[in-house]
Amino acid sequence: MNNLLNNIQEILLMGPGPSCVPDAVYQAMSQKTLGHLDPYFLQIMDGIKEQLQAVLHTHNVLTVPISGTGSAGMETCFVNLVEPGDPVLILSNGVFGTRMQDVASRLGAKVDALEFTWGAPVIVEDVKKKLAGNAYKIVAVVHAETSTGVCNPVPEIGKLLQGSDTLFLVDTVTSLGGINIEMDAWGIDALYSGSQKCLSCPPGLSPVSFSDRAVAALQQRKSKVPNWYLDLSMIIKYWEGRKRVYHHTAPINMLYALYQALFLILEEGLEHVYQRHLENHRALVAGLEALGLKMVVEPQYRLPMLNSVYVPDGVDEAAVRTALLEKYKIEIGAGLGPLSGKIWRIGLMGHTARPENVTRLLDALKRLV
Ligand SMILES: Cc1ncc(COP(=O)(O)O)c(C=O)c1O
Structure with missing residues (x-):
């Protein structure tokens, strides 16, 4: 055969x-599979979380890799924060800004899209004008727009939102591990990424991080998160605390790979x-x-x-x-x-x-x- x-x-x-995967990451994937509640595996999970906090420059407790690719991270951020009728502004200059609009509108958000030229960045002055007189629950933007190769001015957009109740949601699928990200200093409340770009790990995991403000928004929801698999209020019980609660079987060997990929980045x-x-x-x-x-x-x-x-x-x-x-x-x-x-x-x-x-x-x- x-x-x-x-x-x-x-x-x-x-x-x-x-992207190309280093041999050490392939080797990590072929290590023996442990059980998802094995005490040694729990230590590896804690290690992943600490490494993610380090590369993101965040103290966020809710920092976990979601089982799924970058789009699962996108869904996770929106599905946990959006309730029907919530006003959401999406700053869009490429395919992934467009995808955000689709994801948010499927959840019943009142989506307002501010469109910019593909191949050029989001214009901060235009965002400022749009924000004046509008109270959005979420403003979302893609940091590194992979469809065009443009870097959007995330720190400057974050500054515009300082002191407001608006949550700042950022796609870092392509930026994480390739350019600096200062999640806390830039005022980012919800962020997702992907394993297969600058982390140089195979596709299959999406790091997600929520600030305390984002966690509070999740806890204050009027309705249940309308997606069981991506519900962070349940997932966090598996990733946090002394007693871990099974949610879904973690993709063990993929998580070994992510641990090793992050280890290599921090070692370099x-x-x-x-x-x-x-x-x-x-x-x-x-x-x-x-x-x-x-x-x-x-x-x-x-x-x-x-x-x-x-x-x-x-x-x-x-x-x-x-x-x-x-x-x-x-x-x-x-x-x-x-x-x-x-x-x-x-x-x-x-x-x-x-x-x-x-x-x-x-x-x-x-x-x-
Ligand atoms: C900026 C950005 N966001 C989201 C995604 C979606 O990620 P995935 O294809 O891993 O689901 C990609 C994928 O290329 C991306 O580049």
Whole structure:
């Protein structure tokens, strides 16, 4: 019988995620499975929580990895905080801001979307005007918009909300582990991320953190959280306290992987990790521009871990990606939505952000464009 798993090739993952996974993380995943209430496993859970608090710069007690990918983290934040009729403002400049609108409106939120140009950041002045005279329960934004490669001004938006009752909800799926996040200092109340981007862990977990204010909002709900699996008021009883209460069977080996991925990041040092992303991003941009390619995003708003570049006139966008994959064993991403067919998205996320990978991609592109 042919076992398909015997023929998996090693692909250099330079798309919008998943990113390359270090061997130590694969090895962590293949450790022996423990029971989800095993005392040693509980210690590993506590370790994950502490490491997440360190990378997020938060003291939030409610800091847990949700079983599911980044979208499960998005659902978790909205489903625990939104009740029907709640006014929610979503600052949107890409696919994931659009997804937030869908998720929030399915929960019956009164969604107000402030749209910005794809490829450009959220304009803080416009947000300020929108907030004047409007009392929102939640303002939500994507920190690193993976569909375009734009970094949104999260600290500045946080400042606008200081002293108000509005909860600040931030998507850090692509930013966590690649650029600095100061959850407490920036006034973020609810945040979610994903394991498969700059954390360089396989997809399957979504770190989530709630501030005390967000926890209070959850506790003061008039109605039950309308999703059993993602109800944080229940999940927290498994992640906290001396006596742990079973909620659902934790994905044990995935959690080993997340523990190890966070361990590697903290061992390297956050500053060093961010600097490595930045230097490889600069080298990539210089190489792309030397090939005559044009970046989509203005330099000051660019994300180091997601580089979007226009496809030159007359070049078959999909054919280049296929050749990269088949001939050079490199994956890059295509454009989404209005940018579909017009751009490539090149990821330098986590373990992928290394000079040898930048050189390998540029050498291949030189032959193809
Ligand atoms: C910014 C952002 N938010 C949310 C998601 C959704 O995450 P997932 O695909 O892991 O469910 C992604 C995935 O690419 C993302 O880039």
